[in-house]
Amino acid sequence: MASGSKSLKRKSNGPDSYTDEVWKRTKGTVDKKLERAKPFRIFMSPIECDPGTHIEESTLSFPELLDQSLGELTESLHINFVVELGWLLAQYFITGHRGKKITLLYEQCDENLIELDLKKKIPHIKHKKIINANAFGHQHSKVSMFAYADGSLRVVVMSANLREDDWTKFTQGIWVSPKFPLKKEDNTSDGNSKTNFKIDILRYLKSFDEQSLSQWIEKIEKVDFSQANVFFIPSVPGKHQEQLWGHLYLKSILEKYAYLPMGVPSDWPIIAQCSSLGSLGTSDKEWLKSEFIKSLSAANCYDPSKIDKYEIPFNLIYPTIKNVLNSWNGPMDGMCLTYSNQTHQKQLWLKEFMCLWQCHSRKRTKAMPHIKTYCRISPCCTKMSWFLLTSANLSKAAWGRRINLKGQKDQGNYIMAQEAGVLFLPKFVTESHTFSIFETEDSKLPYFSLPFDLPLTKYDINDCPWSIQL
Known part of the structure; x- marks a missing residue:
């Protein structure tokens, strides 16, 4: 603070x-x-x-x-x-x-x-x-x-x-x-x-x-939107064959425009930060890695078919019980965090990816996050490939899951919720390869101020995510 x-x-x-x-x-x-x-x-x-x-x-x-x-x-x-x-x-x-x-x-x-x-x-x-x-x-x-x-x-x-x-x-x-x-x-x-x-x-x-x-x-x-420098990323309910919604639409944009240095794709970790978590399956391979992280790993500098050969670093920022108890209003501030304890007990594997909510740099560590963001940063925590601000929590309902469509050769994406977000890509915002995420004296480009602190702090053995009983 x-x-x-x-x-x-x-x-x-x-x-x-x-x-x-x-x-x-x-x-x-x-x-x-x-x-x-x-x-x-x-x-x-x-x-x-x-x-x-x-x-x-x-x-x-x-x-x-x-x-x-x-x-x-x-x-x-x-x-x-x-x-x-x-x-x-x-x-x-x-x-x-x-x-x-x-x-x-x-x-x-x-x-x-x-x-x-x-x-x-x-x-x-x-x-x-x-x-x-x-x-x-x-x-x-x-x-x-x-x-x-x-x-x-x-x-x-x-x-x-x-x-x-x-x-x-x-x-x-x-x-x-x-x-x-x-x-x-x-x-x-x-x-x-x-x-x-x-x-x-x-x-x-x-x-x-x-x-x-x-x-x-x-x-x-009737309006001229040519000034828009972000992408609009929507989700709408339905069984979609076209890649125009949810994580598949995000993927289609990232694989065209997201920049990463040439080399091993796993160098740059993906960070997710949200205020609720859905049922993600019995292991990280069921949906998180096989669908969601695979989509967010897309970039324009390497062969997408090789992504499966690498372990993409993934971090999930979600408040701990201690985070909430130390917030401005204590347990009352946990009302914006709707992750159910019943769901968490079925996916305890998720804890290995979890990191504390910390935002000292923006004076908001004690203000629980209802914000939802996703981004990909450099290992040295100084550059960012892209950033997404959205209403979508980390869930299949919000982002979609793979399904077989009757009479169709290709699989579809089944989404249950309406969501909306905006995607920031350096090519369109600052005309550069990456965003700088720290202010430096010699930087000629504006820096992107993140809504959380870096480097991230992993949960320790005694930390548990804040959850509610339904």
Whole structure:
């Protein structure tokens, strides 16, 4: 924990709430803050108990997304897992956007929106509860879009639910796009970027087959997304033959553009960091190594057929019981970590890959991580081949598992959940082979600030992951 940080009492929603501790410093100038965050434009949420996080340049609170310096807001789209309606509407109220149109797709909400509709309490909100046909699948993606009076759009991809605790207690990741303008009349292109961001996000929205999204699809089709320097990595439920979703889509991009030095592929370890873990099988060979790590090992510098001959180093960052007990709010902060003890007892082999949650460099060791990230770094912990911020935890439901498709020669990928993430590749972000992950005096390129500390610290023999009884 960084020195000088003091605990703050929790305050109620309103102009004097914790959110203003960040926003009151940037009110009217958030556009400049986003400009300074180029080329990565990635932030972490503030922690109410640590004022040190409130003044970080790389911290972003929810009201900042609604700051009037970002444009004349006309309406918003939020696709999320859990919604706390009163908190969400309070954010619009304190930023001067009360009554602005909102489209809301969600799985859980603390209010009965249908009942509120009948009482004509929320005339400015279109809403749809997404019900997944599979018990293990959820509408778990967290994507917001903001439309402005000049026809431009901004996209936000994050790990946070739309509720107060997610934006005050837990470590979250937020990527904020540039303001994508309307295509000019003489622009005959499709408005896509080199990363196919526009095509991928349109495909993701269309997969919902939801009428309330049709106007947003129309808006996107009219906008120029050529500034997008990240890839959009979605998962949607279904049995997919095409490699357009989940870990197979990630693989297809990495094998084209991910750079690794020539030589043995196993030199560079893969790091996964998440807030929950699914049932991964009776051994690491059942799915983790045979499918998931195999996909994340892809790169453009060696023969993919040779990957199986090497043991790819893999590390999994997940909070221990001690991590949670030493957090700002103790066991209460474990509510964002939903790994079941019953599942863990069936895959004790996973512990050999596990590492402590530590984030002293960003003042967040005591703020439990709801953020989900995946990356590949150099053995010396100074360079990074790629980085993914996503809603997807380490599970088959989120990423997909191999299945045989009836009547098809090739195998398919069976996904149960909606997820969304953004992939950072040096070729498109900094026009380099790798990202630097530490600031150096002689570096000519911006460095990527990771949401955890390096080098990693492995679990010791007495450490156990935080888990819950279902």
